[in-house]
Amino acid sequence: xxxxxxxxxxxxxxxxxxxxxxxxxxxxxxxxxxxxxxxxxxxxxxxxxxxxxxxxxxxxxxxxxxxxxxxxxxxxxxxxxxxxxxxxxxxxxxxxxxxxxxxxxxxxxxxxxxxxxxxxxxxxxxxx
Numbered sequence: 001x002x003x004x005x006x007x008x009x010x011x012x013x014x015x016x017x018x019x020x021x022x023x024x025x026x027x028x029x030x031x032x033x034x035x036x037x038x039x040x041x042x043x044x045x046x047x048x049x050x051x052x053x054x055x056x057x058x059x060x061x062x063x064x065x066x067x068x069x070x071x072x073x074x075x076x077x078x079x080x081x082x083x084x085x086x087x088x089x090x091x092x093x094x095x096x097x098x099x100x101x102x103x104x105x106x107x108x109x110x111x112x113x114x115x116x117x118x119x120x121x122x123x124x125x126x127x128x
Contacts, residue, residue, distance in 0.1 A: 022081065029078035036071040056122050065123040072115035080108035 083104050091097040
């Protein structure tokens, strides 16, 4: 089997051994998101009112703020993982794929940082 045969041309181009890790991370973030969204729904149902003051007072509590930050980070991470697979599977040009994944990473990081900043600003404003 020389380099001229079909097997010779593809030898060494096997799996990158990253798929199982990526798949597990996506499942773990999905399970985490499910638990955190259930916590969010139950917490909202237990609030006495849904006006701005009540929700910000609830969000200013450390447990609520920490859980909401975890929800935001886990959601953006999960979305990034899923969209990365979509880009890798359907964008075949190397330069376009690299640019889209870089843009996706930038958007996911920016969204997560913005969400954490918003929660932190509410939490610290309530503490003052």
